[in-house]
Amino acid sequence: MNILIKSAKILDTKSDFHNTVQDILVEDGLITKIGSHLKNPNAYTEIAFKDLHISQGWFDSSVCFGEPGFEERETIENGIKTAALSGFTAVALNPNTNPIIDTSTDVSYLKSKGVNKAVKLLPIGALTKGSKGIDLAELYDMKNAGATAFYDYKKPISNPNLLKIALQYASNFNGLVCSYPQENKIAGLGVMNENVTSTSLGLKGNPDLAEELQIARDLFLLEYTGGKLHIPTISTAKGVALIREAKAKKLDVSCSVAVHNLYFTDESLTHFDTNFKVKPPLRTLDDITALIDGLKDGTIDMVTSDHNPLDIELKKIEFDHAEYGTIGLESAFGALLQKFTLKKTIEILTRGKQRFGASENPIKIGGKINATLFNPALKYSFSKAHIHSKSYNAIFMDETLKGEVYGVIANNTLVLK
Incomplete structure (x- = not known):
């Protein structure tokens, strides 16, 4: 060229x-x-x-492309094109496919689909078999096949001993373990942030506490085991504070925030638009302020679009039953520029590469x-x-x-x- x-x-x-x-x-x-x-x-x-x-090419630490199994939502080929036209030259690809990406063969398949493309695909392998949270998947074999991290997408590890073992085991080969920050027993059936808005709308709430308890637990485990931990898509002010404290202790922890959690509050749900049904839920203005402060001082390592294409049948239904998720690659740059200076926006978009194994090219x-x-x-x-994208569920x-x-x-x- x-x-x-x-x-x-x-x-x-x-x-x-x-x-x-x-x-x-x-x-x-x-x-x-x-x-x-x-x-x-x-x-x-x-x-x-x-x-x-x-600028240097941009990086996104959390995207979903559907394939294999959900090609009606998105294919890898079109997902790569979407990422490129949105400015991204490297993306970490979540394992929430059908079948779940939980073997070295699955990882090799994804790697092969990204050969000779402008966008580097960095497959994330499932942390547990089938992302069921019971038994660890083939972490070492997936790492050797090219997995950049291990994560049961949007599924918290409820068993603390399982996460402890995962951190200990993955530390033997410098593996990055991701743990979704939600305590399900506290979150219950909540579909939005627990607040006065959820009460007025008559929707079940998911409180800040559900995120904060899980983050606190995971950080205690990390302090005990060592290893590398990534906490994806935090959304609360207290969550930022907990991770700030952990970094002050020199724990090897990183975290991300979804761009829409920097932009919208739970009040955006007043029209019951299911495009605003995301996980973690949209929180409050105080949370947004804390998240932005966390980005500015380096507590939050990276911003993700948390791109998750979903077909219309999964979104155009009653709010309680709609799937969580929004596409975000195409809007990430434009949304960040509405919140940050150009200099800061570019810095944010180029963060996190080394954590997920993407190269920097000045x-x-x-x-x-x-x-x-x-x-x-x-x-x-x-x-x-x-x-x-093939799907139009855009927040x-x-x-x-x-x-x-x-x-x-x-x-x-x-x-x-």
């Missing part, structure tokens, strides 16, 4: 050209020249867009090109026209967002809108 990128503002604090407008010459997937007004004697393809900005001469192209200025109302539908992604250049592959 040989291209010349024209007049791009480089946003990469690890690059000598950070915050400058440059031309970038790419030959065979490597950056060979960076400078002003580079010539193009070999008539390479030129890339020029309005208000073009470029924009420098001689380095591999792994980059996202975008325009941060455009404002628009998010609509179906902006969706590349950000009709929201005013900011920033347009042009595409990505990675793995010697160019994907543009």
